Amino acid sequence: MQHGKKTLLAILAAGLVSALPATAAEPAKIGFVYVSPIGDAGWTYQHNLGRLQMEKALAGKVATKYVENVPEGADAERVVRDLARDGYKVVFATSFGYMNPTLKVAKQFPGTVFEHATGYKQDKNVGVYNARFYEGRYLNGVIAGKMTKSHIAGYVAAFPIPEVLQGINAFAQGMRSVDPKAELRVIWTNSWYDPGKEREAAMTLISQGADMVTHHTDSTAVVQAAQERGVYAFGYHSDMSKYGPKAQLTATTHLWGDFYTRVVGEVLAGTWKPTNVWGGFKDGMIALAPLNPAVPKDVRDLVGKLEGELKAGTRHPFAGPVVDQDGKTRVAAGQSISDADLARMDYYVQGVASKLPKK
């Protein structure tokens, strides 16, 4: 029995090796590794939309495949290696925890291109990419500030890491820019994904007076809770209007399609170089979902104008002066925050009513 298994493995391995030298006429194989099931909304769903868009744009030249629900860690390394060994030309690893496994495999497969989402380590054949979600959050905050009656907004957040804090602070900056009285309250769930807890957090914020809620967690529970309680919400990752047609004013959505098309195109043309891409509105990597009819005309116009300024680079959500909760100036007037400072953000700006626990 044991012997038979080994023989079978050997045959399989031989089959894999013989499949390696692909002829030029065949479409290039492009692999995607997803951290969760695709589902109908959320982080992975958006990456999958990007994959489909790229596949359509490069029809005939590429064949894509995805592996979903891959846990970060040892399993990820196996999946990434399998794809590389199967002759995949490009592998997109779409979760932060895939960083080290991907780098490890990349060293063993120098002929394969790897692109890692949200990471910070590059290599000769490893590029990293991410989106400036906080730009969308800023505009969400502006809408919230314009439309709130209670001057309180609620934010359901997963973990106090820089990416999440960027979103919270950008929202607060946006909200305070139009409503100086506004305050933003934050509840941490310490879980990326627990619909029950996310819902409770949203309900808590609403019963404490928040009439605008948003979230940096993975389910649609917050938007649904807002719909149920008759307050407004901002979706994240995906357009969640289906789950809260009255509640969702807009959503900060991720668009990866153009980026994927560009990277694969470059690889096919032989011009690809490892890069660190951090794109926002300007690069078409994020967008706002269609605004709810409840958003009045003047707010629409303002949001359109601000989005234009963000695109043109004449406005930055963290343009100085940025003052943190303790009154310390983090970004001086007339200056703008550097990407490095953004990437290690560990404070709340003024306007966030909750306190960030000290480390």
Place this chain on the structure above:
Amino acid sequence: METHLFTAILFATIVAATPLVIVALGELVTEKAGVLNLGAEGMMAVGAIAAFATAHHSGSPWLGMLAGIGAGVALSLLFGVLTLTFMANQVASGLALAIFGVGLSGFIGKPYESVALPTVPALPIPLLADLPLIGPALFQQQPLVYLSWALFALVSWFLYRSRAGLVLRALGESPSSAHAIGYPVIAIRYLATAFGGAMAGLGGAFLSVCYTPMWVEGMVAGRGWIALALVVFATWRPLRVMVGAYLFGGVMISQMFVQGSGLHIEVPTQLLSALPYLATVAVLVVISRNPKLIRLNSPISLGQPYRPDA
């Protein structure tokens, strides 16, 4: 939104605790018969998707909850066949059931991820609902919340005041004695296991149909495991199970209110999130610290297979 803070916290606590109460009481009955079914998480997950799918297609949340119960029973009977008929190891089978159920629910649930269900309306109880402070929290709940209270009364009465309950507990203590007197040990254990499955399925149905009316893979998020732990830490006493579940819900909701209030707290949020677990375990250990009582309450044959003809 002008609800009193206390009312809001109490209301949310009750809602958060209800699935735990339902599932833990079901598991309590199963374990009192000497059967250790660790598959609650899986049975909840399958109950949740069965209920969601049925509620979606039929338009009736009640049919959905029946389907959730049915799915939980089906899965628990599978467990019963393995452990009661074929004498497989209960711990291993239960763990397998938990993993299998979660996986199966994800598989069945694929087409339902984009579907939204209407919210089940609350059922205010006349007069009581108008009581100040506690009225809106206790008596403007969804029907399943009241059902969980009825279930508590029923299980307490059944176990300690009825003859059938006495037989069930006897099975958990000494199946061979019960068999010698002439009770059908395996058949009764099947019933107890099925009841546990039904309640786990109903708990799952509460999550997907009442609590967050939607289906997403992994939405049970560990509540099955918490319910299992509650039974043990409550030393197999229904009232303590109830206390534990409400305490867990209460601390979870209160820490959120503290966070949302904007009060200055120098406590890491990770610790706040761990607080419900810590508080529940601590309190239950304190109230059930009498070792003699623990030995008296825990079913002695728990987890051990029994073959009547041996």
